[in-house]
Amino acid sequence: MVDMRGIVTRFGSNLVHDGIDLAIAAGEIVALVGGSGSGKTTLLRHIIGLTRPAAGSVALFGEDLLAADGARRAALQRRFGVLFQQGALFSAFNVADNIAFPLRESRVANAAEIRDLVALKLAMVELEPEHALLMPAELSGGMVKRVALARALALEPELLLLDEPTAGLDPDRSAAFVQLIRTLQRRLGLTVVLVTHDVDTLAALATRVAVLGERRILSYASLQDTLAVEHPFIRRFFHGEHGRRALARANGEP
Amino acid sequence: MLSGSWTLRDLSTDAAVLRSRLAAVPPAAQWTLAAVERLDSFGAALLWHAWGQRWPQHLDIAAEHRQIIDELARAGARPLPRPRPFGVLDLIALLGGTLLLFLRHLTDFVRLLGTLVGDLYTVLRQPRSWPLLEISANLHKVGVKAMPVTALVGFLIGVVLSYLSALQLKAFGADIFIVNILGLGIIRELGPVLVSVLVAGRSGSAMTAQLGVMRVTEEVDALSAMGVSRSLRLVLPKVVALTLAMPLLVLWTSSVALFGGMVSAWLQLDLSFGFFLETLPRVVPIANVYIGLAKGAVFGLLIALVACHFGLRVAPNTESLSANTTASVVTAITLVILVDAVFAIATRSIGVPL
Ligand SMILES: Nc1ncnc2c1ncn2[C@@H]1O[C@H](COP(=O)(O)OP(=O)(O)OP(=O)(O)O)[C@@H](O)[C@H]1O
Ligand SMILES: [Mg+2]
Numbered sequence: 310m311v312d313m314r315g316i317v318t319r320f321g322s323n324l325v326h327d328g329i330d331l332a333i334a335a336g337e338i339v340a341l342v343g344g345s346g347s348g349k350t351t352l353l354r355h356i357i358g359l360t361r362p363a364a365g366s367v368a369l370f371g372e373d374l375l376a377a378d379g380a381r382r383a384a385l386q387r388r389f390g391v392l393f394q395q396g397a398l399f400s401a402f403n404v405a406d407n408i409a410f411p412l413r414e415s416r417v418a419n420a421a422e423i424r425d426l427v428a429l430k431l432a433m434v435e436l437e438p439e440h441a442l443l444m445p446a447e448l449s450g451g452m453v454k455r456v457a458l459a460r461a462l463a464l465e466p467e468l469l470l471l472d473e474p475t476a477g478l479d480p481d482r483s484a485a486f487v488q489l490i491r492t493l494q495r496r497l498g499l500t501v502v503l504v505t506h507d508v509d510t511l512a513a514l515a516t517r518v519a520v521l522g523e524r525r526i527l528s529y530a531s532l533q534d535t536l537a538v539e540h541p542f543i544r545r546f547f548h549g550e551h552g553r554r555a556l557a558r559a560n561g562e563p
Numbered sequence: 564m565l566s567g568s569w570t571l572r573d574l575s576t577d578a579a580v581l582r583s584r585l586a587a588v589p590p591a592a593q594w595t596l597a598a599v600e601r602l603d604s605f606g607a608a609l610l611w612h613a614w615g616q617r618w619p620q621h622l623d624i625a626a627e628h629r630q631i632i633d634e635l636a637r638a639g640a641r642p643l644p645r646p647r648p649f650g651v652l653d654l655i656a657l658l659g660g661t662l663l664l665f666l667r668h669l670t671d672f673v674r675l676l677g678t679l680v681g682d683l684y685t686v687l688r689q690p691r692s693w694p695l696l697e698i699s700a701n702l703h704k705v706g707v708k709a710m711p712v713t714a715l716v717g718f719l720i721g722v723v724l725s726y727l728s729a730l731q732l733k734a735f736g737a738d739i740f741i742v743n744i745l746g747l748g749i750i751r752e753l754g755p756v757l758v759s760v761l762v763a764g765r766s767g768s769a770m771t772a773q774l775g776v777m778r779v780t781e782e783v784d785a786l787s788a789m790g791v792s793r794s795l796r797l798v799l800p801k802v803v804a805l806t807l808a809m810p811l812l813v814l815w816t817s818s819v820a821l822f823g824g825m826v827s828a829w830l831q832l833d834l835s836f837g838f839f840l841e842t843l844p845r846v847v848p849i850a851n852v853y854i855g856l857a858k859g860a861v862f863g864l865l866i867a868l869v870a871c872h873f874g875l876r877v878a879p880n881t882e883s884l885s886a887n888t889t890a891s892v893v894t895a896i897t898l899v900i901l902v903d904a905v906f907a908i909a910t911r912s913i914g915v916p917l
Contacts, residue, residue: 388572400779400880405643417575419582422608425639429604432638441643446879465571465603496627497570497603 310335310468310500311356315365318351325351326362327524335467338494338501340511342546343521349504350394352521353470356502357391358382370468387415389468390461394476394504396453398445404431404456405441411463430459435485450477458486462493469493471503475510487513508552512559520546566598569606578609585613596624607632611639672872678794679802679868685795697800705766705801706808710815713761717816720757721749721823729831738832742839743916745824746847751914754817755858756903759866762809763895767870770801771891774874775884783875798875802867809863810856817855850914858906862899869895 316329325348333339341349354360355367358374366373374385398407408427412418418426428438434455445453454477461469469490475483487510493499505511511518511532518535520527520543528538536547536556546552567573574581596602596610611632616639624632686693728744774797777783786793821843828834873891877883 401882415571415575417571417578418605418608419612422605422612424643425608425611425635426604428641428643429608429635429638431643432634432641438641438643442646444880465605467572496631497601 310337310370311502312368312371313352313355313365316352316355316362316367317364318348318355318360319363324524329365329521329524329526331519331526331529333500333502335500336494336498338490338503338514338516340515340518341502341504341521342506342511342518344542347521348524349521350472353391353472353502353504357386357389357470387411387464388466389470390464390466392454392457392461392469392471392474394472396445396457398448398453398457398460400445403442403444404436404448407445407456408459408463411460415464426463430462433462433489434459435482451479451482454478455482465497467497467500469499469501469503471501471505473504473506475505475507480509483507483510486510490514508547508555509558512556564595564598566600568601569599569609570601570603571605573601574606574609582609582613585610588613590615591620593621594619594623596622596628599625599628602628602631604631604635607635611635668872671876672868675794675798675868675872675875679799682792682795682799686799692795694796694800697796698804701800701804702808704769705762705805706812709762709765709808709812712765713758713812713816714819716761717754717757717820718823720753721745721820721825722827724748724753724820725824725827726831729828733832738834739842741824741828741832741834742842743846745821745828746843747851747915749820749824750817750847750855751851752903752907754820755813755855755862756899757820758809758812758816758859759862759899760896762805762812762863763866763870763892763899766805767866767895768888768892770867770870771874771877771888772884774871775877775887778875778877779879779881779884781879793875798871801871802864805863805867806860807863809866810859813855813859814852846916848914848916854906854910854914858903861902861906865898865902866895869898 311331311333313329313331316326316331318324318326329352331352341352343349351360355362356369358367358369361375367375370385370388372381372385374382377385398404399410402410405427408430409423412423412426427441431438431441436452436455436459440448440452445456448456454474458471458474461471475486478486490499490501491514494501501514503510503514515532517530518532519529520535520538520540522540522542527540527543528535530538535543547556599606607628616636725741725745728741729738732738732741732744774783777797783793783797786796825834825836825839828839829836870891873887873894877887
């Protein structure tokens with residue numbers, strides 16, 4: 310699905326990535342973890358072709374997005390959905406129009422179908438129909454996240470990229486989010502890349518964990534194998550008090 | 564009998580054809596969906612609407628797929644509220660709303676002015692709280708950086724004005740009056756108004772947009788939460804800087820415009836620079852320069868106040884940002900021209916040679 314090789318990113322004198330290799334196979338749920346400012350968001354932006362790394366190559370669905378021409382690129386871009394860290398809802402549209410926007414743009418569904426699909430996506434992220442007419446400025450932080458997720462899901466993407474989807478959600482909603490992603494994954498074989506600091510979500514969802522640190526991928530393995538890696542960051546992240554308790558919960562221990 | 568992949572991507576090329584073919588199926592038909600491999604919510608929506616939003620009598624479908632369609636059907640059964648259509652009553656409400664909005668603008672503007680006066684009092688009592696850094700940064704932005712464009716426009720206007728007047732004056736043999744016309748016209752009237760229009764478009768819009776974006780990103784709220792007065796830190800520096808910068812810009816632009824006129828007069832009428840400069844102070848009383856400078860200061864104050872007023876009214880969305888920026892520039896220019904008329908009446912007996 311995604312194949313990144315030798316990614317180097319530099320902002321001025323700030324070297325963010327130095328030779329990152331990451332290959333994500335179809336159907337996987339990859340959790341990308343790393344300290345704040347370690348370049349997770351930047352890596353996601355490379356994947357979806359918003360930015361071009363200083364060196365290295367990114368292949369998405371086996372193609373180089375930035376090399377593809379207009380129509381081809383648009384077709385590729387419809388195959389993934391993105392949830393931005395800040396939501397990035399269109400502030401001039403209400404909630405329903407935000408979710409309907411990608412559907413209208415793709416010109417496949419008709420108006421009645423779009424209405425039902427929007428209602429369905431809203432229900433999926435546990436928003437009420439009454440919320441449909443609210444403007445993004447009138448939403449709470451967690452609601453913004455959920456509407457953005459609904460919008461990311463609108464085009465039935467094969468690949469879902471989520472930047473901190475559960476930050477700002479209450480524990481119940483986080484659990485519901487985990488359930489939703491699982492269901493979609495089972496039905497449609499979705500591939501998911503999620504950036505998260507939440508060990509609960511990670512333990513419940515991730516089939517593989519990529520740890521970003523020291524400008525490269527420190528480890529890329531299943532959760533069990535990641536836990537065995539000896540590295541100060543990984544130790545702190547997973548074996549700190551909070552991480553230990555979350556892992557215990559995920560394993561069904563009291 | 565349906566089979567294959569019923570997903571948005573696989574259907575995207577011929578959804579319309581499929582939709583009409585599905586609609587043509589008689590309602591009592593036997594539907595066999597057991598061979599469908601993949602079904603996403605778009606496929607579900609397509610089928611559900613083809614069935615007229617109810618389950619067909621004879622249906623053979625995998626449980627998993629039935630659940631997907633069922634979820635869609637249940638979501639669709641709770642319809643989204645629709646925005647109300649626009650009626651006559653709304654028109655009346657709109658009219659009233661516009662009037663109230665105007666009044667609110669007025670009160671907000673007065674309140675802003677009052678806060679500023681309060682701030683001025685504060686900083687006069689505590690000289691250490693002057694936002695000097697911001698003021699000087701704003702002076703640079705609205706003053707120094709505006710010099711090239713105002714000079715260019717001023718020079719061209721001076722040339723054109725001089726050229727056109729020279730054509731007429733030549734016909735009457737009244738060549739030397741070109742100095743009176745240019746001197747009085749540019750120093751007293753054209754310079755200040757020209758600079759105001761340019762500055763309203765250039766700096767006024769920038770101020771509104773900046774404050775507006777700060778509202779959108781909640782920066783203004785963050786300032787308030789820190790106990791920093793937003794009017795002291797954001798509005799006052801802009802107002803002070805523009806009030807100080809405008810007279811200087813007027814002086815600068817008027818000089819360049821006069822120079823342009825001088826060049827044109829020299830080419831057209833053969834009036835030497837020396838003669839022009841010698842005649843100017845004799846025919847244009849110095850009071851005109853003071854009037855021009857005073858106008859500059861007042862216009863600068865107005866532009867900055869209007870810009871900040873609209874900037875702080877921006878609601879956190881892009882639509883409101885663009886509407887307020889437009890309103891800021893239009894209001895500022897209109898107000899400047901209105902006040903210019905007031906100036907013209909108030910100073911009608913000052914500085915005009917008889
Ligand atoms: N447009 C930019 N210009 C300059 N530097 C940038 C830019 N975008 C990101 N950076 C820098 O790149 C680094 C990585 O940023 P990034 O947003 O990818 O971090 P992150 O891992 O997503 O962090 P967080 O978990 O806090 O969201 C940071 O040091 C940041 O300062
Ligand atoms: Mg980030």
